[in-house]
Amino acid sequence: MGFLDSLKARLGPAKDKVSDLAQQHGDKIDHGLDRAARMVDQRTKGKYSDRIESGTGRAKEALDRLAHKDDGPGSPPTPPPPPPSGH
Template sequence: MGFLDNLKAKLAPAKEKVGDLAQQHGDKIDQGLDRAARTVDERTKGKYSDKIVSGTQKAKDAVDRLGSKNEGGTPPPPPAS
């Protein structure tokens, strides 16, 4: 086995744990992302609003994918850009 295979094997339990946490606390994570996005947007005086909104949505989609993988269903498709 190569280095990357060993690394993947060692990180598998952590990935499962993160997925479980995302499933249990997805709503709190989303609220935290929204709060962080608002704070950053205020501090940059709206200069990067479009990038902040885009990044926040991508982070929320990633949390949704992590949470849905542990439910046994298929994860939602990534959003069309």
């Protein structure tokens, strides 16, 4: 077994644990992300609102993927988010 295979085998249970925690506490994490985004937006006086909103959205999408909210047994994997537009 190669190094990467060994590493993947050891990280598997940790990934499952993170997924379980994301499922159990997803609403609390969403609320925390929103609070942090508002605080940063206030402290920067709205200068980076678009970037803060984009980053918060991406973090929530990642949380959803971790929690496997849309994935049931036998369902296709969630498609990746669309590429950012603009800059």
